[in-house]
Amino acid sequence: MDIQRIGVIGAGQMGNGIAHVMAVAGYDVTVTDISSDALANAMKTIDKNLERQVSRDTISAEDKAAALGRIATTPDLTQLGGSDLVIEAATERETIKQAIFEDLIPHLEPHTILTSNTSSISITRLASRTDRPEKFMGFHFMNPVPVMQLVELIRGIATDEPTFEACRGVVEKLGKTAATAEDFPAFIVNRILMPMINEAVYTLYEGVGNVTSIDMAMKLGTNHPMGPLELADFIGLDTCLAIMNVLHDGLADTKYRPCPLLTKYVEAGWLGRKTKRGFYDYRGEAPVPTR
Ligand SMILES: CC(=O)CC(=O)SCCNC(=O)CCNC(=O)[C@H](O)C(C)(C)COP(=O)(O)OP(=O)(O)OC[C@H]1O[C@@H](n2cnc3c(N)ncnc32)[C@H](O)[C@@H]1OP(=O)(O)O
Ligand SMILES: NC(=O)C1=CN([C@@H]2O[C@H](COP(=O)(O)OP(=O)(O)OC[C@H]3O[C@@H](n4cnc5c(N)ncnc54)[C@H](OP(=O)(O)O)[C@@H]3O)[C@@H](O)[C@H]2O)C=CC1
Numbered sequence: 219m220d221i222q223r224i225g226v227i228g229a230g231q232m233g234n235g236i237a238h239v240m241a242v243a244g245y246d247v248t249v250t251d252i253s254s255d256a257l258a259n260a261m262k263t264i265d266k267n268l269e270r271q272v273s274r275d276t277i278s279a280e281d282k283a284a285a286l287g288r289i290a291t292t293p294d295l296t297q298l299g300g301s302d303l304v305i306e307a308a309t310e311r312e313t314i315k316q317a318i319f320e321d322l323i324p325h326l327e328p329h330t331i332l333t334s335n336t337s338s339i340s341i342t343r344l345a346s347r348t349d350r351p352e353k354f355m356g357f358h359f360m361n362p363v364p365v366m367q368l369v370e371l372i373r374g375i376a377t378d379e380p381t382f383e384a385c386r387g388v389v390e391k392l393g394k395t396a397a398t399a400e401d402f403p404a405f406i407v408n409r410i411l412m413p414m415i416n417e418a419v420y421t422l423y424e425g426v427g428n429v430t431s432i433d434m435a436m437k438l439g440t441n442h443p444m445g446p447l448e449l450a451d452f453i454g455l456d457t458c459l460a461i462m463n464v465l466h467d468g469l470a471d472t473k474y475r476p477c478p479l480l481t482k483y484v485e486a487g488w489l490g491r492k493t494k495r496g497f498y499d500y501r502g503e504a505p506v507p508t509r
Contacts, residue, residue: 219329219384222246225298227318228308229253229260229291231454231492232335235363236305238264241285242277243392248290248298251308257291264289267364299325303388305357307335310460315339319348326350331381333357337457338404338412338464341374351376357385358405361453370405371396403468404461412461415453418446419477422497422509429497429507447497448505450480451490455497459484 224240226233229251237247237260251257268282277285295318298304304322308314315334326332332354334344345354356372369389373382389396399405404412418432427435433445442449450458462476483489483496488508490496498505 219302219331219380221302221331221384221388223248223301223303225250225301225304227251227295227298227304227306227322228335229256230307230309231263231361232359232363233307234260234263235267235361236307236335236359237289238267238285238364239392239394241288242268242281244288245388246288246290248292248301250292250295250298252293254293257293261286261289261291267362271364295322296325298322299330300327301330303331303333303384305333305335307359310337310339310457312339312344315344316347319344323349329353331355331384333385335359337408338461340403340468341372341401342376345374345376352378353381355381355385356399356401356405357388358399358407360407367395368407369394369396370399370407372399372401372405374401403464408461409465412458412465413474415446415450415458416462416474416477416480419450419480422447423477423479429509451496451498451500453490454492455480455483455489 222245224245224247226237226247226249229249233249237249240247249260268285271277272279272282306315306318308318332348332350334356335358336356341356345351348354351374354374355377358370360366360368371385386396397406421427421432422429429447433448436442436445459476459480462474465474487493488495491500494500497508499508
């Protein structure tokens with residue numbers, strides 16, 4: 219199937235990264251969000267990240283201009299109706315994603331492939347609420363999208379082979395690598411990564427270490443590029459908590475119990491980098507640990 223027009227729903231950190239890499243690869247992209255500010259900020263971020271690639275000679279100034287020219291933004295979800303492939307990258311909450319699909323489906327062309335960038339939610343369940351479970355699948359990018367090589371591809375129980383192959387073709391055109399995961403809570407990457415992050419929060423909660431010692435131990439002791447608390451702030455603590463809840467509910471095992479301290483940070487609205495406060499405070503020149 220020939221894919222040229224891509225619709226991206228949600229202009230947060232993942233949505234802007236997905237629009238960025240799709241436009242650089244030559245796709246025409248339309249991005250939508252409920253927040254016009256988010257759309258404006260996404261274009262600023264894409265511009266800045268493309269400029270960084272120009273300054274490092276990864277792409278030319280002409281490539282940057284062409285990529286920006288291929289991205290349109292709109293607050294009107296129905297404008298995505300003519301897309302060949304839609305990637306939903308809105309907030310990690312099932313009710314939000316379901317409502318988006320419900321609003322979008324009447325405007326979609328019959329051939330459109332519908333996907334979700336969800337970090338954890340059942341693809342089969344999301345698909346079952348649409349008119350096209352066979353043309354629905356998980357298309358899971360890693361953050362930051364322009365840098366990370368992996369895309370997890372997740373088939374729902376009904377996903378057909380042409381849909382899977384079309385998505386795999388897009389991953390190849392992006393120059394990224396696909397890993398296929400079965401549709402179980404949080405798939406592969408977050409099934410392994412998120413319990414580690416949650417355990418780091420328990421380590422903090424129980425006073426085994428403070429923010430600095432936990433992150434330093436994991437960076438210097440295991441060569442991780444970021445400490446687990448720094449990474450949690452980077453991903454977003456709301457997203458981390460949502461994933462732990464999906465693991466806990468979906469696998470019914472207490473080993474996935476979200477740490478109460480993680481819940482407390484989310485309840486405070488301290489969601490990490492995106493709200494300028496999480497395990498670190500980002501409001502000053504350099505991040506300062508909050509514990
Ligand atoms: C939650 C989920 O569902 C799934 C997930 O995504 S889990 C999270 C997965 N992601 C990770 O684990 C990220 C771990 N962290 C890292 O790999 C690194 O810290 C990092 C790549 C983010 C930054 O690396 P760094 O060495 O500290 O920074 P820096 O040297 O400035 O940047 C390295 C490259 O990344 C680019 N980059 C850094 N941050 C970027 C961003 N936010 N957006 C775009 N590009 C970025 C830089 O331009 C640079 O590119 P070049 O190599 O082409 O020059
Ligand atoms: N953060 C990460 O590291 C990764 C996240 N993901 C997944 O990607 C998705 C997005 O995450 P991320 O980009 O981090 O989240 P963000 O919070 O950065 O962005 C989500 C965006 O979606 C918007 N939004 C909320 N409701 C709607 C709606 N009904 N219609 C359109 N837009 C909406 C939000 O607007 P507002 O702020 O106004 O509510 C916000 O701009 C989630 O499913 C997440 O699990 C996948 C891989 C990695």
